[in-house]
Amino acid sequence: MTTLQQQARALGDPTRHGIFRYIADSDRPADVAEMTAHFGLNHNAIRQHLAKLVDAGLVVEATAATRGRGRPRLEYTVDPAADGRWGVTSPYERLSVLLTEMTRNGESPVEAGARAGRRHQVEVSSAEHALAGITAAMAREGFDPTVRHRRERTEIVLRNCPFESAALTDPDTVCSLHLGIARGLAEGTPLVVEDLIRRDPRRANCLLRLRVDETVNSDASIV
Numbered sequence: 001m002t003t004l005q006q007q008a009r010a011l012g013d014p015t016r017h018g019i020f021r022y023i024a025d026s027d028r029p030a031d032v033a034e035m036t037a038h039f040g041l042n043h044n045a046i047r048q049h050l051a052k053l054v055d056a057g058l059v060v061e062a063t064a065a066t067r068g069r070g071r072p073r074l075e076y077t078v079d080p081a082a083d084g085r086w087g088v089t090s091p092y093e094r095l096s097v098l099l100t101e102m103t104r105n106g107e108s109p110v111e112a113g114a115r116a117g118r119r120h121q122v123e124v125s126s127a128e129h130a131l132a133g134i135t136a137a138m139a140r141e142g143f144d145p146t147v148r149h150r151r152e153r154t155e156i157v158l159r160n161c162p163f164e165s166a167a168l169t170d171p172d173t174v175c176s177l178h179l180g181i182a183r184g185l186a187e188g189t190p191l192v193v194e195d196l197i198r199r200d201p202r203r204a205n206c207l208l209r210l211r212v213d214e215t216v217n218s219d220a221s222i223v
Contacts, residue, residue, distance in 0.1 A: 010056035011086065015039065016049045020058055020078075020086070028120065029064070029075035029136070050076060058082050062136055080142030080162060091142055091162040098177055109176035110183070117184020127212045130189035131156075137185050138208075145208075153194075156182075156208040167201035175206070182208050 011017045022038060023030045035046050053059035057079050064075045080091065102112035122133035131147065135156055138145040142162035148155050161167055167174045179196040186193050190212050197207040 007056045007058055007082070007086070010052050010058060013049070015041070016052060019046070019049050020053055023059060023076050024078045024086075029062070029077050029140075031064070031073050031075045033073070058086070060139070062139070077140045080140065092166070094141075095163055095166060095174070095177075099173075102177075109173045110180035113177040113180020113182075114184035114187070115180075116177075117181040118187060120185060121187055122185050122189050127190040130186060130191045131210070133189075134182060134185045134191065134193075134210075138182070141181075144204075152211065154210045156210065158206045158208065159204055161201040161204045161206070164201045171198060171201070179208075186210070 011020060018039065019035060022035060032043055032046050032050070035041075035050075036043050039046065050059060050061070053076075054061050059076050059082075060079045061074055061076055063072045098112055098116055101107075101115075102109060105112070107115070117137075120137055122130050122137070131154065135145050135147055138156065138158065142160060143158040144160035145156045145158055148157060163174050175196055175198050179193070182193045182196070191210050192213050194209045194211060197209065199206045
């Protein structure tokens with residue numbers, strides 16, 4: 001388990017701190033190629049800095065969904081566990097913005113969540129890649145998701161609740177917001193998010209239930 005001291009040491013290098021801020025300020029996952037171009041360094045130098053940020057629990061490395069042939073690229077986001085530290089927006093700050101927008105616009109929680117989800121909408125046509133994109137988005141929010149298949153449906157198990165206190169106080173609002181976010185992420189893909197099965201947020205393991213919409217063109221199955 002990393003400590004604040006380890007994270008501070010990792011960010012002590014000016015270039016590494018710049019890479020961390022670049023990833024934190026990006027509205028989407030960042031990859032090595034764009035950071036190489038931005039910082040004017042070679043690929044190996046960027047990868048070495050990224051490896052230290054990953055080891056310090058500051059950045060998460062994931063494989064991007066592929067679009068056709070070619071080697072899958074790696075992409076990087078801020079580790080949810082680092083949110084609220086080092087000048088990074090915390091999950092509760094993002095939740096407060098959603099709640100404020102919901103009140104101002106007179107939206108239901110599901111509507112507000114769907115609008116937020118569309119900002120990071122999954123832009124792939126296959127069900128398999130859409131599932132990977134939605135799962136990655138939920139991971140970036142700190143839900144620690146894992147996928148399991150159940151006959152005609154697929155479920156994303158949310159093994160952590162980053163909004164435990166808020167969900168205990170008002171589960172209808174908080175859980176509906178996140179159901180909406182998942183639906184917004186899935187819009188335009190072959191996946192339909194049917195429901196969010198709630199669990200006690202202290203134990204987590206809520207379930208997002210999804211199915212494939214056969215009327216949308218898809219070149220892969222998730223079953």
